Amino acid sequence: MTGFLLDTNAVSMFSPSKAGTSSAFAGWVEEQEKLETIYLSAVTIHEIEKGIRLLEGRGATSKATLIELFLQGLIAGYGDRILPFDAETALESGRLEARVISAGHSPGMADAMIAGTASLRGLTIITHNLKHFLPFGVAVKSPDELLL
Structure with missing residues (x-):
């Protein structure tokens, strides 16, 4: 398998609760999605779901509902490109x-x-938190590096 595993922070750039992402990065993701080279980890699904439930617990139900719809779209859109934690x-x-x-x-x-998921499958992690992933010795790039 070759391709890219989006870290949760890269996925959240597309969330309706965020200001948005650069059009260049969004275009790159769109091209890679056409090639079916973008993957998500089940761990990312967990982290987004946890965030939704924490928002609800704080009373931010409108924001939680928007993100929940976003998550449902991710699950439907990525389907078998959501990699399990087995x-x-x-x-x-x-x-x-x-x-x-x-x-x-x-x-x-x-x-x-997430690093284990990428390592096992030969994927490059796309993240804003390079310092979190570099010590694992897995392939990792920031969204900005993809656009050079």
């Missing part, structure tokens, strides 16, 4: 996270799970 991915993520922690970093489980 046992093989869990093993890879655990190995990566242990190595990074032993080197003195604190990556957080969600980032380790």
Whole structure:
């Protein structure tokens, strides 16, 4: 498999609750979607769902509803390009996270799970948080680097 795994922060750039993303990055994503080279992790679905429920808990129901519709669209649109977090991915993520922690970093489980998903499938992570993913030794680029 070759392609790109969008980190949650890259996906959220398209959320209705955000000011938007650069037209150049949006165009790049659109082209890659036509080629079916963009993937999402089930972990990203989890993180967005968690955010929706936290918004609801704070009483921001209108915003939560907009993001929930956005999430439903992601799930429908990406379908089988939403990569599962299965046992093989869990093993890879655990190995990566242990190595990074032993080197003195604190990556957080969600980032380790996304890194493991990308590593196992040979995907490049697209993220604004390069510093979170570089220690894993996986291929990673910022949205800005894609446009050079």
